[in-house]
Amino acid sequence: SQQGEEDPQALSIQEGENATMNCSYKTSINNLQWYRQNSGRGLVHLILIRSNEREKHSGRLRVTLDTSKKSSSLLITASRAADTASYFCAPNFGNEKLTFGTGTRLTIIP
Amino acid sequence: NAGVMQNPRHLVRRRGQEARLRCSPMKGHSHVYWYRQLPEEGLKFMVYLQKENIIDESGMPKERFSAEFPKEGPSILRIQQVVRGDSAAYFCASSPQGIDQPQHFGDGTRLSIL
Numbered sequence: 001s002q003q004g005e006e007d008p009q010a011l012s013i014q015e016g017e018n019a020t021m022n023c024s025y026k027t028s029i030n031n032l033q034w035y036r037q038n039s040g041r042g043l044v045h046l047i048l049i050r051s052n053e054r055e056k057h058s059g060r061l062r063v064t065l066d067t068s069k070k071s072s073s074l075l076i077t078a079s080r081a082a083d084t085a086s087y088f089c090a091p092n093f094g095n096e097k098l099t100f101g102t103g104t105r106l107t108i109i110p
Numbered sequence: 111n112a113g114v115m116q117n118p119r120h121l122v123r124r125r126g127q128e129a130r131l132r133c134s135p136m137k138g139h140s141h142v143y144w145y146r147q148l149p150e151e152g153l154k155f156m157v158y159l160q161k162e163n164i165i166d167e168s169g170m171p172k173e174r175f176s177a178e179f180p181k182e183g184p185s186i187l188r189i190q191q192v193v194r195g196d197s198a199a200y201f202c203a204s205s206p207q208g209i210d211q212p213q214h215f216g217d218g219t220r221l222s223i224l
Binding site for chain 2: 043088095
């Protein structure tokens with residue numbers, strides 16, 4: 001089915017280190033979005049990158065997109081305890097709905 | 111500017127009862143989406159609505175589930191004759207228009223079936 005697959009499934013790092021999460025998908029996309037979900041809460045939109053863009057920044061977040069490899073990565077620099085959450089990518093295949101994988105569970109160790 | 115509001119936050123029903131979940135989109139948003147999330151899984155799309163219209167219900171179970179977004183008032187997701195397998199977190203999202211806009215999510219309704 002059409003959805004993004006995040007890798008790794010779980011990631012634990014020390015506070016202050018950088019965290020990198022990857023997303024792969026199988027067919028052409030219109031855009032790709034990254035979301036964060038804290039435990040017991042709804043998803044929070046982080047970044048939307050369009051298919052003709054290669055890199056996008058927002059504060060400590062950096063997203064790259066390689067359409068030839070059908071993959072994207074999310075880099076969080078100088079991680080903080082508050083970054084502990086699950087992170088989901090949502091490739092958009094040209095329609096209105098978002099499709100999510102099972103996410104990367106990020107734990108920042110103080 | 112209030113975000114997407116969902117209520118109730120928690121809902122407990124016995125098997126066979128009806129569950130009604132409400133979602134008020136962000137002000138100015140005319141597109142509403144419902145998703146379901148099982149523990150340790152990602153969100154699964156259920157239905158996409160605009161005011162008074164169902165645009166895409168490809169993720170909705172064929173029976174017992176229905177959704178509406180009336181001209182006035184919140185969007186409603188209704189589950190009739192609930193079963194244990196309906197236990198999940200149901201999230202609503204809204205956007206001002208479609209494909210190239212991020213979706214804004216509520217904090218969900220956690221439905222538990224006894």
